[in-house]
Amino acid sequence: MMPRRSRTSAAFLPAVAFVFATVIFVVDAFVMIDIAVAVLYVTVVIMSITFCNRRGVLAVSAGCMALTVLAFAVQHWDEPVGNAMARCAVSLLAIAITTFLALGIQASTQAMRNQARLLDLSHDAIFVRDRNDVITFWNRGAESLYGWPAAEAIGAVSHALLRSQFPASKEKIAEQLLESGFWEGDIVHTRRDGSKVTVSSRWSLQRDRRGEPVATLETNTDIDDRKRAQESLAEAQAELAHLSRVSTMGELTASIAHEVNQPLAAIVTRGEASLRWLGIEGPPFDRVKRGLERMIADAQRASGVVRRLRALSSKEGLRMAPLDLNEAVEEAIPLMQREMGAHGVRLFLDLAEGLPAISGDRLLLQLVVVNLGLNAVQAMASVDGPRELTIRTQRDDESHIRVAVEDSGPGYDPSLEANLFNAFFTTKSDGMGMGLAISRSIVETHGGKIAASRKAAGGAVFQFSLPLNVEAQS
Numbered sequence: 001m002m003p004r005r006s007r008t009s010a011a012f013l014p015a016v017a018f019v020f021a022t023v024i025f026v027v028d029a030f031v032m033i034d035i036a037v038a039v040l041y042v043t044v045v046i047m048s049i050t051f052c053n054r055r056g057v058l059a060v061s062a063g064c065m066a067l068t069v070l071a072f073a074v075q076h077w078d079e080p081v082g083n084a085m086a087r088c089a090v091s092l093l094a095i096a097i098t099t100f101l102a103l104g105i106q107a108s109t110q111a112m113r114n115q116a117r118l119l120d121l122s123h124d125a126i127f128v129r130d131r132n133d134v135i136t137f138w139n140r141g142a143e144s145l146y147g148w149p150a151a152e153a154i155g156a157v158s159h160a161l162l163r164s165q166f167p168a169s170k171e172k173i174a175e176q177l178l179e180s181g182f183w184e185g186d187i188v189h190t191r192r193d194g195s196k197v198t199v200s201s202r203w204s205l206q207r208d209r210r211g212e213p214v215a216t217l218e219t220n221t222d223i224d225d226r227k228r229a230q231e232s233l234a235e236a237q238a239e240l241a242h243l244s245r246v247s248t249m250g251e252l253t254a255s256i257a258h259e260v261n262q263p264l265a266a267i268v269t270r271g272e273a274s275l276r277w278l279g280i281e282g283p284p285f286d287r288v289k290r291g292l293e294r295m296i297a298d299a300q301r302a303s304g305v306v307r308r309l310r311a312l313s314s315k316e317g318l319r320m321a322p323l324d325l326n327e328a329v330e331e332a333i334p335l336m337q338r339e340m341g342a343h344g345v346r347l348f349l350d351l352a353e354g355l356p357a358i359s360g361d362r363l364l365l366q367l368v369v370v371n372l373g374l375n376a377v378q379a380m381a382s383v384d385g386p387r388e389l390t391i392r393t394q395r396d397d398e399s400h401i402r403v404a405v406e407d408s409g410p411g412y413d414p415s416l417e418a419n420l421f422n423a424f425f426t427t428k429s430d431g432m433g434m435g436l437a438i439s440r441s442i443v444e445t446h447g448g449k450i451a452a453s454r455k456a457a458g459g460a461v462f463q464f465s466l467p468l469n470v471e472a473q474s
C-alpha cells in the first residue's frame with residue numbers, strides 16, 4: 001500500500017534535481033578531476049521518477065547523457081582516446097542502466113498506486129496502520145466518514161485519533177489478530193466533529209516474507225444506518241404483533257359478544273312472553289310451547305356459535321406442518337423486542353440442540369410464545385431488580401417437547417392459579433384476560449398441555465409441552 005506523499009516535498013524535487021544536474025555539469029565540464037563525475041547524474045534520473053512520467057524520465061535521462069557528452073567535448077575534445085573517454089563511456093552506461101531500472105521501479109510504483117487508488121473507490125473507510133498503529137494509508141471513504149483529510153490522518157496513531165471503543169480488550173483483539181491474521185467486530189469511533197459512529201470493522205494482518213507482522217489493513221463500514229433500519233423494522237414488527245394480538249382478542253370478544261348476544265336476547269324475550277302467556281287465565285299452551293321450542297332453538301344457536309368459535313382455533317383453522325420449535329421461537333423474538341427494549345428486559349435463550357420436529361401450526365404456536373413473553377415483560381415492568389426473561393426449549397420425555405417462558409417478575413398470588421387460563425380473567429386495569437385462554441386453546445388443539453408455576457426466588461414460569469407428531473385434537 002502506498003503512503004500518500006506530501007505535496008510540498010514533491011513540489012521541491014524538480015528544482016532540486018535541476019540544481020543537482022547543473023552542479024554536476026559545471027564540475028564535469030570545467031573542473032579538472034580524474035573521476036567520472038557524470039556518474040552522479042544517476043541521482044537526477046532517480047529523482048525524476050517521482051515527478052515525471054515514463055517519457056519525462058527518458059527525456060531527463062537523454063538530457064543527462066547529452067550533458068555528459070557536452071562536458072566531455074568542452075574539456076577533452078582534442079585529447080586522444082584515453083581515460084577521459086573511458087570515464088565518459090562508464091558514465092553513459094551508468095545513466096542508461098539506472099534509467100532502465102528506474103523505469104521498472106516507476107512502473108511497479110504506478111501499479112501499486114493504481115491499486116491504492118482503487119481503494120478510494122470503496123465507500124467503506126479503509127486505512128492501513130503499521131505495527132505501532134501509526135496510520136500510513138487513509139482512503140477517501142475514511143476521509144468522508146471521519147472528517148480528517150489523508151494529509152492530517154497519516155502519521156497519527158489510529159486508536160488515539162478515532163478514540164476507538166472496542167467490544168473486547170485491545171490485548172485480546174491483538175492476540176486474535178496475531179493468531180489468525182484476521183479480526184472482525186463492531187467498534188465505536190469518534191469523528192473529527194466529536195460525533196460517534198459505530199462501524200463494523202474487519203482487520204487483516206499483513207506479514208513480511210519472514211512472517212513478521214508489518215501492517216494492518218482496517219476496513220470499516222458505518223452500521224448506524226443499518227442499525228437504525230433494523231430498529232425501525234423491529235418497532236414495526238412489534239407494532240404489528242401488538243395489533244394482531246389486540247385485534248385477535250378484540251375480534252374474538254366482539255364476535256362472541258355479537259353472535260351470542262343475539263340468541264341470548266331472543267331467549268330472554270321469548271321467556272318473558274311465555275311467562276306472560278302462562279300468567280293469564282286459560283293460557284294458550286300451544287303458544288307457550290312454540291315459545292319454549294324457539295328458546296331451545298336459540299340456545300342451540302348460541303352453543304353453535306361457541307362451537308364455531310372453538311373450531312376457529314381447532315383442526316379446521318390449523319395449518320399443521322413439520323416444525324422446528326427452536327426456529328419458531330427465534331422467529332418470534334423480534335415481535336417482542338420493542339417491549340423488551342422499552343422495559344429494559346434482558347433475554348436469555350436456552351434452546352436445546354437436536355430437538356426433533358413436531359407437527360404444528362407455526363403462526364399459532366408463535367402467538368403462544370409471544371403471549372407468554374409479553375405477559376412476562378409486562379409482569380416485570382414494575383420490578384426494581386434485574387428484569388430477565390428466559391425462554392427454554394427442552395425434550396420433556398420420549399414423546400414431548402417443552403417450551404418454558406420464565407421471568408424475574410413478582411409472580412402471581414397462588415389463589416389465582418386456578419383462574420389464570422380462564423377467558424376474561426385479568427388483574428390488569430387494561431387487560432382483556434384472553435391471552436392465556438387463547439394460548440391454552442391453541443396448545444390443547446395441538447394435543448399439548450400448558451401450565452403456570454411460581455419460582456421460589458420470585459417470578460413465574462409459564463410452560464407448555466407438545467407431543468411429537470401427534471394429530472391435532474379437535
Ligand code: ADP
Pocket residue numbers: 375376377379407409410411412420425426427428430431432433434435436437460
Ligand atoms: P391479560 O391481557 O389480562 O394479561 P392474560 O390471559 O394474558 O390476560 O393473563 C391473565 C392474567 O394472568 C394476567 O392479568 C396476570 O394477572 C396473570 N399473568 C399472566 N402472565 C403472568 C406473569 N408472567 N407473571 C405474573 N402474572 C401473570
